[in-house]
Amino acid sequence: MLGIRVKFIFVILFLVFTLGLVLLFITLSFGSDIIKDYSYKYLLSETEKAGQIIQSQNILVEAHIDSLEIIAKEEFDYDVALQDKSYLKNKLIKISPFVKELLEEVHASHKAIISDYVTYSVEDFKDVYQVWYAFDNEKLTTPENEPISSYTSGNPDAQWYYGPKESGKPMWTEVYRDEITGVPMVSYVKPLYYLDGRFLGIVGMDLSLEGVTAYLESLSLPSESYAILLDQNNNYISNLSEKLNPELFKELRLDKGIFSDNIHTFAYFKLQNKQTIIIVSHNVDLFQRLNETTRNLIILTCIILIFSSFLGYFLFNPYIKGINQLSYVAEQMINKNFKARTDIHSKDELENLGNAFNKAMANLEVTEEERKQIDKAKTEFLSITSHELRSPMTPMIGQLQMILKNYFGKINTKQRESLEIVLNNTERLDKIIVDFLEISRIEAARLKFNFVKTNLTKTIYSVVKEMKEFMPEKKIKIDVKIEKLPIIEVDPDRVSQILRNLLTNAMKFTPENGKIEISAKIQNKMILFSVKDNGIGISEGEQRRLFEPFYQIDNMYQHKSGGTGLGLAIAKGIVESQNGRIWLTSQSNKGTSFYFTVPLKPVKEVKAIRLLFSNTEQSDEKIKELFKKYIGPLGEQEFETLKKSGVITYKLIKHYIFSLEKKGILSQDRTKEFKNEIAFILKGEKEAITDDNISEKDIKKFVITSKK
Amino acid sequence: MAKKTILVVDDEKDIRTTIQEILEKEGYKVITAIGGDDCLEKLKKLNPDLILMDIMMPGTPVPIVVKRIKKPKISYLSVVKVSEAEKRDLMKQKNIVGFIPKPFEVEDLIEKVKKFIGD
Numbered sequence: 001m002l003g004i005r006v007k008f009i010f011v012i013l014f015l016v017f018t019l020g021l022v023l024l025f026i027t028l029s030f031g032s033d034i035i036k037d038y039s040y041k042y043l044l045s046e047t048e049k050a051g052q053i054i055q056s057q058n059i060l061v062e063a064h065i066d067s068l069e070i071i072a073k074e075e076f077d078y079d080v081a082l083q084d085k086s087y088l089k090n091k092l093i094k095i096s097p098f099v100k101e102l103l104e105e106v107h108a109s110h111k112a113i114i115s116d117y118v119t120y121s122v123e124d125f126k127d128v129y130q131v132w133y134a135f136d137n138e139k140l141t142t143p144e145n146e147p148i149s150s151y152t153s154g155n156p157d158a159q160w161y162y163g164p165k166e167s168g169k170p171m172w173t174e175v176y177r178d179e180i181t182g183v184p185m186v187s188y189v190k191p192l193y194y195l196d197g198r199f200l201g202i203v204g205m206d207l208s209l210e211g212v213t214a215y216l217e218s219l220s221l222p223s224e225s226y227a228i229l230l231d232q233n234n235n236y237i238s239n240l241s242e243k244l245n246p247e248l249f250k251e252l253r254l255d256k257g258i259f260s261d262n263i264h265t266f267a268y269f270k271l272q273n274k275q276t277i278i279i280v281s282h283n284v285d286l287f288q289r290l291n292e293t294t295r296n297l298i299i300l301t302c303i304i305l306i307f308s309s310f311l312g313y314f315l316f317n318p319y320i321k322g323i324n325q326l327s328y329v330a331e332q333m334i335n336k337n338f339k340a341r342t343d344i345h346s347k348d349e350l351e352n353l354g355n356a357f358n359k360a361m362a363n364l365e366v367t368e369e370e371r372k373q374i375d376k377a378k379t380e381f382l383s384i385t386s387h388e389l390r391s392p393m394t395p396m397i398g399q400l401q402m403i404l405k406n407y408f409g410k411i412n413t414k415q416r417e418s419l420e421i422v423l424n425n426t427e428r429l430d431k432i433i434v435d436f437l438e439i440s441r442i443e444a445a446r447l448k449f450n451f452v453k454t455n456l457t458k459t460i461y462s463v464v465k466e467m468k469e470f471m472p473e474k475k476i477k478i479d480v481k482i483e484k485l486p487i488i489e490v491d492p493d494r495v496s497q498i499l500r501n502l503l504t505n506a507m508k509f510t511p512e513n514g515k516i517e518i519s520a521k522i523q524n525k526m527i528l529f530s531v532k533d534n535g536i537g538i539s540e541g542e543q544r545r546l547f548e549p550f551y552q553i554d555n556m557y558q559h560k561s562g563g564t565g566l567g568l569a570i571a572k573g574i575v576e577s578q579n580g581r582i583w584l585t586s587q588s589n590k591g592t593s594f595y596f597t598v599p600l601k602p603v604k605e606v607k608a609i610r611l612l613f614s615n616t617e618q619s620d621e622k623i624k625e626l627f628k629k630y631i632g633p634l635g636e637q638e639f640e641t642l643k644k645s646g647v648i649t650y651k652l653i654k655h656y657i658f659s660l661e662k663k664g665i666l667s668q669d670r671t672k673e674f675k676n677e678i679a680f681i682l683k684g685e686k687e688a689i690t691d692d693n694i695s696e697k698d699i700k701k702f703v704i705t706s707k708k
Numbered sequence: 709m710a711k712k713t714i715l716v717v718d719d720e721k722d723i724r725t726t727i728q729e730i731l732e733k734e735g736y737k738v739i740t741a742i743g744g745d746d747c748l749e750k751l752k753k754l755n756p757d758l759i760l761m762d763i764m765m766p767g768t769p770v771p772i773v774v775k776r777i778k779k780p781k782i783s784y785l786s787v788v789k790v791s792e793a794e795k796r797d798l799m800k801q802k803n804i805v806g807f808i809p810k811p812f813e814v815e816d817l818i819e820k821v822k823k824f825i826g827d
Contacts, residue, residue, distance in 0.1 A: 387764045390787040393811040395722035398730065401814040407733055430811060450791040493791060 004327075005320045009313070016309045023301050027294065040258045043225075043267040043279055048256060050219055050227055051269035051277040054212060058172075058273050061188050061205055065170065068203050070133075072194045133192075134161060134202045161202055164191040172273045175209065175237045184209040186237060188273075209237050216277075225281035232274035252276060322350045329357050338365035378444050386437050393430045400426060428564075435566035439549060442573030445608035449491040449578070456485045456527065459492045460518060463499045470504065474512050478503070482520040485527065489602045494574050495529075498582075501567040502531040502594045509553075509592065510535035526580065526597035534591040543586060544622055547572045549611055571596070573609045578602070622681050623653070630666065630674040650682045672698075711737040712825050715756040717747045718785070719765040723810075727760065727785075727817070734818055735827065744773035751777065757825045760785045760808070763793065771798060781805045781824055785812075 073091050080087050160173050170190035178185050189204035209229075216227040229237040234249050248266065258267045260283060268278045325342040332340035338361050344354035400423040403411060411419070441447050464478050499518070506516045510533040517532045538546065538553070545551050550565040575582040575596045582596040620643075627635030642656060654675055661671040676698050714736050716727050728738040739754060741747040745767045747759070759777065763770050763786040774782060783806040784793060790807045793799055799807070805824050808817060 383764075387787055390810065391720055391723070394787075395720070395726045397811045398723075398726035398814060398817075402726070402729060405814065407729065448792060448795075450795065 004323055008316060008320055012309050012312050016305050016312075019308075020301060020305045023305075024298065027297050027301065040265070040267070043265065043281060044256060044258050044269075046219065046221060047227070047267040047269045047277055047279045050216065050279070051256075051271055053215070054229065054275070054277060055271045055273075057212075058188075058271060058275075061207065062170070062273075065188055065190050065203055065205055068133075069190060070192055070200075070203070072192075072200050074195065132204055132206070134204070160187050160189050160204060164189045164202055165199055167191075172232065172275070174233055175231050175235050178206075178208075184213075184237065186231065212237065219279075221279060222281055222285055224285045225279060227277060227279045230276040230278065234276075237275065249276065249278065318344075318346050319350060322346060322354060326353060326357060329361060333361060333364065336368065338362075338368050379446060382437070382440060382444065382446055385440075389433045389437065390430065393426065393433075396426050397423065397430070432564050432566075435564045435570060438570045439566060439573065439611055442570065442577060442609050442611060445577065445606050447574065447577055447606050449494060449602065449606065451489045451491055451602040453487050454490050454492040454495075455487050456490065456492075456495065456520065457482060459495055460499065460520060463496045463503065464518065466500065467503045467507070471507050474507065474510070474514070476507055476510050476513070477515045479515065479517045480519075481517060483522065485520060485522070486600075488527070488600050490527075490598055491602075495598060498571045498574060498596060499529070499531070501571050502596075504567070506531055506533040506535065506592070506594070509533065509538075522600070523597070525600050527600065528595060528597050530593055530595045532591060532593040537588040537590055538584070538586040538592050539588065543584060544625070546584070547582070547611075569611045573611050576609045577607045579607065619681055623678065626674065626677055626681070630670060631660070650679060653678050653682075711735060712758070712827075713737045713739065713754065713756040714821065714825075715739045715741060715747065715750065715754065715759045715780070716785075717741045717743070717759060717765070718762040719743055720762075723762075730814055730817060731821065734821070736821070743767040744770055748773060748776060751780075756780050758783065758805075758821065760821075762786050762810075763788045763798070771796065774798065774801060774804070778803065783808055783820070783824055786810055 163171050163173070168191055170188065173187045173189065175184055175186050177183065185206050185208055187204050187206045189202050192200040192203055194200050212229055216229060219227050221227065230249060231237050248261070249268070252268055252270065254270075256267075256269045258265065260266070263283060265281050265283055266278050267281075268276050270276050322342070322344040325344060329340045329342050332338070341358045341361060342354035344351045400419055402408065404416065404419055404423065438447075460480060460482060464480060467478065503516065503518075510516060514534050518530070519532075520527055520529045522528075542553055546553075547568050549569040551568075552565040572582050575598070578599055580597040580599060582594070584592060584594045586592040624636055624639045627639040629635070631638055638656075642652065645652075657666070657671055657675050657678070660666045661668065666674065676694050679694055714731055716724055716731075716738060717740075718724050718727070719742055724740040724742075728740060731738050739750060739756065741750050743765045747761070748768075757780065759780050759782045761770065761774070761782055761784055763784055780803065782801070782804050784798065784804070785808045786793070787810045790799075790809070793807060798804070806820060808820050
């Protein structure tokens with residue numbers, strides 16, 4: 001048997017396994033997306049953060065250039081301007097202190113107002129750039145003495161001049177390399193105007209990109225990832241060493257986003273000045289993190305599942321234990337071991353159940369004790385009664401016999417006759433006492449059997465030999481026809497007792513020179529004995545009452561043999577307490593056959609058999625026999641079913657019998673006979689006639705006929 | 709020839725009297741005891757040829773008493789059936805020679821006693 005504990009463990013493992021699979025499935029299918037998402041979000045946010053910082057620097061640059069804007073009131077004479085400090089000042093409005101210094105320098109140097117170096121530090125990076133003005137005047141030259149106009153006019157490289165001049169708007173230039181230092185640079189330039197709107201010149205700031213590059217390199221990113229900055233034409237501002245295909249970045253439409261190819265994942269953020277910061281990371285790297293994270297998730301899931309299953313097991317263990325205990329105690333109950341108890345403390349219905357079991361067992365224990373006591377008392381009572389009833393017989397019979405043997409002097413004939421009467425009756429009384437004690441034992445299931453390995457053939461022949469002495473004057477022939485019987489465990493004394501009784505009866509009712517046949521054979525795990533005679537037979541009425549205690553058919557041989565009328569009752573008790581059966585068949589003037597069965601294997605427990613007159617049981621038995629007689633073997637079952645439906649009344653049975661007639665199971669004649677016989681049994685002869693209008697003639701069939 | 713001695717052990721006086729009368733008529737010497745304990749007492753001084761012992765008597769249970777009697781022959785004399793006596797292991801001892809059921813026929817008793825110990 002697969003115990004409840006084992007089954008439960010299977011259930012838990014199955015649930016856990018299923019749950020685990022489900023979790024794993026979810027984790028793997030969505031988890032990777034979530035993690036990817038998470039990684040992407042992380043990359044994107046890092047990109048954005050870095051972008052914001054660079055952007056703030058750019059904004060600072062723009063703000064500063066804004067502050068350097070100047071507007072000229074009117075045309076000014078540069079020659080004069082070079083000579084006179086205050087001249088320029090009067091001509092220009094919106095001068096910052098810075099420009100003021102420049103102007104002073106111009107004066108000092110008589111050169112074009114170009115270049116000054118200002119160091120700015122923005123947050124955590126230092127950048128060196130220069131701020132310059134370039135005016136639209138032929139007279140002005142670059143420090144290299146090159147006229148600015150010739151430098152700028154028609155020079156496609158001079159986007160820093162033409163761009164803002166033509167667009168009228170400030171702009172960021174593309175990246176370029178400084179001619180002298182070779183450092184990558186980018187400039188922010190803004191157009192300047194006269195009051196009347198004519199173009200004056202350009203103010204600009206040159207930014208070295210070293211700082212930006214340094215900043216981008218300083219970003220803490222996942223290993224193998226790096227950040228790059230592109231200008232508005234997708235030229236590298238920073239990280240010029242790494243050569244990625246610029247085509248990749250052509251289609252960046254949104255302000256920010258993330259995309260992957262086979263090898264890399266790119267997170268980008270567009271700055272306000274149309275520069276783009278991109279963080280590039282390797283997919284392998286990303287996925288390694290992903291795999292690591294997935295693996296960790298799986299391990300975590302497993303740990304949780306294992307923990308859950310243990311938790312589940314321990315939570316339910318008390319219930320499993322409880323159920324096992326209940327099961328054990330129930331089994332002990334069946335085996336009549338009433339000492340077992342449950343020990344459940346789950347503080348719920350299970351505990352209630354356990355306590356109920358315990359109480360039941362305690363009750364059973366008490367009842368069992370009582371039963372044992374009563375049993376013991378019964379046995380003691382019977383043995384004391386037996387002893388007490390029979391003890392007086394010994395001196396009674398002994399003394400009478402002694403007197404009759406003239407032990408105490410010669411006695412006369414009359415004295416002899418008288419004493420013989422006393423002695424006979426004493427002996428008869430003793431026999432009745434013995435028989436009655438037997439009946440008591442049968443009723444109390446105290447019959448003592450002495451099962452020994454017996455050769456039944458010998459036993460039968462021995463009884464037959466004995467019976468030859470009984471009624472020899474009748475010259476009855478006894479035939480023994482028995483199959484080869486195996487040596488089995490039976491009580492030979494009891495078998496002999498029954499055979500003796502049946503033979504005695506047979507001999508009483510068989511005429512002179514009659515024949516009695518004894519047979520025995522094996523049938524259905526029993527030994528079937530039969531004693532057949534060709535005597536006068538027994539009527540049906542008598543047959544039914546035959547096994548009643550003290551019932552004796554009137555017969556002139558009865559008193560001679562001194563029968564007590566208990567023989568058949570005792571025989572029935574002996575047979576039935578071993579689960580055997582005893583019955584007879586008979587035909588008037590043809591003969592009677594008695595049958596009884598004895599089990600091949602002796603019974604372990606002797607049944608109590610009711611023999612003494614009990615109204616219901618006796619009539620129930622009789623009615624059951626009738627059912628069998630009229631309906632057949634199924635009759636017994638029909639009767640039992642009828643019994644279950646309620647109390648057996650004549651009305652009930654009559655109704656049932658008529659229903660059989662309607663179904664065509666019984667013929668009209670048989671129905672009538674069946675009904676009448678039931679009436680006779682349940683009501684008795686007289687009442688059956690008066691109450692049910694049954695004719696006297698019909699009832700007489702069933703009445704006991706005592707002839708002779 | 710000396711008379712053979714029989715010790716009759718039974719708690720009922722009438723039975724002792726009856727058996728004594730029958731057996732003395734047959735020429736035996738009969739001593740009686742009223743129970744198992746009395747029997748053992750008497751055996752300290754006597755050495756009977758046969759002991760006729762009832763089974764259901766008050767006092768020390770008969771099986772225990774019988775175990776302590778090694779020499780003289782013993783026959784039970786009881787209402788208890790012989791098969792029951794066998795079940796109770798009463799018949800096992802070597803000096804147990806027979807079983808006489810009660811009530812008995814006088815002739816039967818005499819015959820059995822003669823069989824056990826002779827005349």
